[in-house]
Amino acid sequence: MKQSLSGLLVATLLLISCNTPMTKAIEITQSTLALPLEVLGAEGYTVTAKINIARGSTARTLWLQVNNLSYDNKASVQINDAAWIGLRNDNTDIEAAGKAYGGIGGGYSTLRLRVPIVGAMDGENTIRFRFNQSDGVSIGYRVLALNLYDENSSPLIPSTAFSKTKPIDWIPTRNTPQDIAKGKALWSEAGLKASYLSNAKAIKANCADCHTQDGRDLHQFNYSSYSIVERSKFHGLSQIEGEQIASYIRSLQQTLGTPSERCRPWNPPYQPGAGLDAEKDWTCGAGLDAVLENDADSLQSVFPNGYNKAAIATTGLLNAREIPVAFQLPDWKRWLPRVHPMDAWGDEFTNSSLNKRYAGEGTGSDKTVLRDLLKTRGQDYILGKNGDFWTDSYYWGVEWGERWKPSTPIDRNNLEHQAALYSTAQWLLVKNWELAQEFNLEEHCPALYRARVAKNPAIKASKVEARSWCGHWRFIFDVSPHILKIPENNNIFGSNKARTYFANAWYYLQLLINPGSGIHNVHLPTDWQYAYGLLNDLEDVSQRLEPARGLIYIVKGSQEMANGIGVHDVERGWNFRDATPLDVWTEGKTGRWKNMPDATRIAVVNAYLETWLDQSEQYPETQWQRIDGADGDNWCGWSQRRLCWKDYQPGTLRGTNPTRENFATWSFEAIPNMRADGINGALLNRYADLMHKLYPNAEYLALKR
Ligand code: HEC
Structure with a gap:
């Protein structure tokens, strides 16, 4: 019953198996295989690819690069008439970091893996990819690249056999003004179901609520018309309605222009790279x-x-x-909320100031509506000439981060509660992304930082990034499951590896998108020490060490602290909590630098130690803020930014909740260990002198050589 016409893309009906319903499938018989294969749609949906492979019979493994392989047995593959193989963590060999962060269903949105196969032949081969069943979240996956390997791990399919689909070739199927208008209306008011699973309920949210209000995210990341239609059907709409929505999204091209070639569903937003x-x-x-x-x-x-x-x-x-990093950031699908806050919390959200402040919906008491102000006042509002976008957006964050108290207490061991929390943080993130794109904030924000300094030089925004989001609130950092206190086990991420990956990824994205431009204040817009700590945690759970990315974190942190304010205000200026050489050294050869050559480790730690000393030595002892011993200011522990008592003896227990976990003690112990690790002796002597200046009664000078 299969039909194929060479050089054509043929949609045909295939019976997948006795258990699965008749499902539409695509058979690809072009001279080159256009990638990605979008294995998206109804449960059981299958994509069939035909490829000519001269030495096919020598194939032993199938190699795949796949986006959104989010659970075991989501995908099955079949070579010719051999048995179907469900892709699972226990029968595939997943490459490097993807595996370390949990493999299938883990942190990475795109994995590269190999699976043993039989049944390939010399000449034409049929490879089928099937989407088995939905978890109520996903409608499938994309095969970005594939090959067959022989027993010597040599690839059998030449790269000339593949081509790439071009978004520019997607022609809207319903391109009339009426259909486009209907698609636009459906985008924000269709009335949807949570999914196509038989037990799925109706939801209040529409496409526009979870995605961007005008659908520009699907346009920006080049989601195919096909995927938009299938996703519409997933939410209970018809084929025609899906095509109308897809035609509306394609029509955005006229107003928003053509996104760059890098804009594809699998390319992670803000993934750093040269140029x-x-x-x-x-x-x-x-x-x-x-x-x-x-x-x-x-x-x-x-x-x-x-x-x-x-x-x-x-x-x-x-x-x-x-600066490229060996760390794949989450793709756009991982930014989107799985449940909209209005469905998660009901009217309590709809009528909250948290919701009101975004676009004016509901009966919340808030009078400030960010979207309206941005729309009517534009750049003047952003730059603080007519109203104050900076402060207004800060208080949007405060509504969530400090004021959100739902009447049902949040139980963090309850998966639904976890999803409500995480999804609300994601909703705020997506809406911030929406405002940033729609109102060009990524370009205006540097000017806003400069404008604020011009008004008030004490602000010291001395580190203005060429591109960033604006303000003090940490909308990205706050998506981290770590800050949301989502437990290590029994969590919505499926494993502690995946949870810790996301905890770290959102912290890193905050660093990339808005590290602060020099306006650091206590733990806004990043709590640097938390970010460093989560890198440690990620290394612990994955056994994958990242000294270079760790260095980038700490260099950015210390540059943010070295903003010209100094040590009389350690919550805003230079301090030993948020940037120290110990965070870079991290036990050297026996710690984070274990797999790095000695010479590299020593050179990098020396370089950082020297610039840190240059900075720290500038401040007379008398300028430093110290804990004063008064009630509430008598604790000298790990997160204290002030210096301890001037007569403190490292290693002793003193004050409220006494602890040895403080920078004075750590330094006392580390200086000899760093010396043994090969770190420059003269620099370590300067380190000892600095600590002696700050703690004259302690024996730091005895550590000099
Ligand atoms: C409750 C929030 C929510 C609503 C409502 C919603 N989406 Fe999504 N959408 C998501 C999430 C979450 C994902 C990522 C799914 C995944 O992880 O596979 C997604 C993914 C998608 C994708 C990419 C699918 C893929 O696998 O490539 C498309 C296209 C899409 N949505 C379109 C729509 C359209 C069209 C509507 C309205 C008919 C809509 N969405 C409504 C949250 C939502």
Whole structure:
């Protein structure tokens, strides 16, 4: 019953198996195989690819690069008439970092894996990909690349056998003004079901609520018309309605222009890469290809002219947007909320100020409506000449971060409660992304930082990023399951590895999108020490070490602290909580730098130690804020930014909740260990002198050699 016409894309009906209903399938018989294969749609949907492979009979494994393989047995593959193989963690060999963060269903949105196969032949082969069943969240996956390998791991299909689908070729199937208008209306008022699963309920949210209000996210990341139709059907709409929505999204091209080639569903938003600032569509990131294989390779971009302190000077401004890292950020699908807050919390959300402040909906008491103000006042509002976008957006964050108290107490062991929390943080994130794109905030924000300093020089926004989101509120950081206190086990991410990956990924995205531009204040817009801590946690759960990405974090943190304010106000200025050489060294050869050559470790730690000393030595002891011993200010522990008592003896217990976990004690113990690890002796002597200046009664001078 299969029909194929060479050189054509043929849609045909295939019976998948006795248990699955008749499902539409696509058979691809072009001279080249156009990738990706979109294995998206109803449960059981199958894509069939025919490929000519001269030495096909020698094939032993199938290699795949797949986006959104989000659970075991979501996908099955079949070679010719051999048995179907369900892809699972226990029968596939998943490459490197993808595996370390949990593999299928883990952190990475795109995985590369191999699976043993039989049944390939010399000549034409049929490879089928099936989407087995939905988890109520996903409608399938995309095969971005594939090959067959022989027993020597040599690829059998030449790259000339493949081509790439081009978004520009997608022709809207219903391109009349009436259909486009209908699609636009459906986007915001269709009335949807949560999914096509038989037990799925009606939901209050529409496409526009979870995505962007005008659908520009699907346009920006080039979601195919096919995927939009299938996703519409997933939410209970008809084929025609889906096509109308897809035609509306395609029509955005006329007003929003053509997104860059890097803008594809699998390319992680804001993935850093060389030259990105000069490109349009920063938001699309530098692409999956910009994700490095080895963490150590980031060092070339941090130190283009060899290891030296100038490259990472506290007084400098490292462009993290352009430093590729060996860490794949979440794709756009991982930004979207799985449940809209109005469905998660009901009227309590709809009528809250948290909702009101975004677009004016509901009966919340808030009078400020960000979307209206941005629309009517534009750049003047953003730059603080007519109203104050900075403060208004800050209080939007406060509505969630500090004031949101639902009447049903949140039980963090309850998966539904976890989903409500996480999805609400994601909703805020997506709506911030929407405002940032629609009102060009990524370009205006640097000007806003400068305008604020011009008004009030004490603000010291001395580190203005060329591109960023504005303000103090940490809308990205706050999506982290760590800050949301989602438990390590029994969580919506399926594993502690995946949870910790996301905890770290959102922290890193905050660093990329809005590290602060020098306006750091306590733990806004990033709590640096938390971010460093979560990198440690991620290394613990994955056993994958990232000293170079760790260095980028700490260099950015210390540059943010070295903003000209100094040590009389450690919550805003320089301090030893948010940037220290110990965070870079991290036990050296026995710790995070274990897999790095000695010479590299020593050179990098020396470079950082030197710039940190240059900065720290500037301040007379008398300028430093210290805990004063009064009630509430008598604790000298790990997160204290002030210095301890001047006569403190490292290693002793003192004050409220006494602890040895403080910078004075850590330094006392670390200086000899760093010396043994090969760190520059003269610099370590300067370190000892600095600590002696700050704690004259302690025996730091005895550590000098
Ligand atoms: C409750 C929030 C919500 C609503 C409402 C919603 N979406 Fe989505 N959408 C998501 C999430 C979450 C994903 C990512 C799913 C995944 O992880 O596979 C997604 C994914 C998609 C995708 C990508 C699918 C893929 O696998 O490539 C498209 C296209 C899409 N949505 C279109 C729509 C359209 C059209 C509507 C309205 C008919 C809509 N969405 C309504 C949350 C929502």
